[in-house]
Amino acid sequence: MQLEQKYQALIDEAQRRKMPDIEGIQLCFQTLSLAAGIDRGCAAQLAPYGLSEGRFVLLFLLDAAPDGLAPNALAKQAGVTRATVTGLLDGLEREALIERHANADDRRALCIRLTHKGRQLAKTVIEHHSRWIAGLFGGLSKPEREQLAFLLEKAAKNTEA
The missing domain is CATH 1.10.10.10 (Winged helix-like DNA-binding domain superfamily/Winged helix DNA-binding domain)
Structure with a gap:
């Protein structure tokens, strides 16, 4: 799954700092990226109707x-x-x-x-x-x-x- 750029940057920095539970951080950012994608899709679905x-x-x-x-x-x-x-x-x-x-x-x-x-x-x-x-x-x-x-x-x- 493609993370939002800001979340990818945070993951990269967390890995560089060797923070604990990178997988948990990544799951959170995947969830946020999915939610943002759904929000964008929702807006695109509703826009033609004004x-x-x-x-x-x-x-x-x-x-x-x-x-x-x-x-x-x-x-x-x-x-x-x-x-x-x-x-x-x-x-x-x-x-x-x-x-x-x-x-x-x-x-x-x-x-x-x-x-x-x-x-x-x-x-x-x-x-x-x-x-x-x-x-x-x-x-x-x-x-x-x-x-x-x-x-x-x-x-x-x-x-x-």
Whole structure:
């Protein structure tokens, strides 16, 4: 696997310094390189639709909520700040993908809903994107996927310490 250049430079320096557990360091950098590659691929998959990952996440969440969601609920579900959601919603609204409506119970509160155009785009992108994501590990057998999931979970526990 080709490491990102910065990680390769760090591995080379770690080897030069004869640091312990170079294999563990290399595994970490392989994981980070894979994640960066997935992020780049994700951005490339979403770019033709004029979407960033953040905008895609909001479309995905709104597609699952036909009655709409409040901006604060979107922020919480997406794991971002309210300010970030406001910026993302502004862009989606400019492109007529969402509409802001006054909440029926509290006119001071907003309810965000997909427009017809937004629903169509969400349907197309969700189908395309989920196939792409699933294909990333398509070359692994079921036991290999289970083993990878187990190993990732085991490694993740070390980050909690």
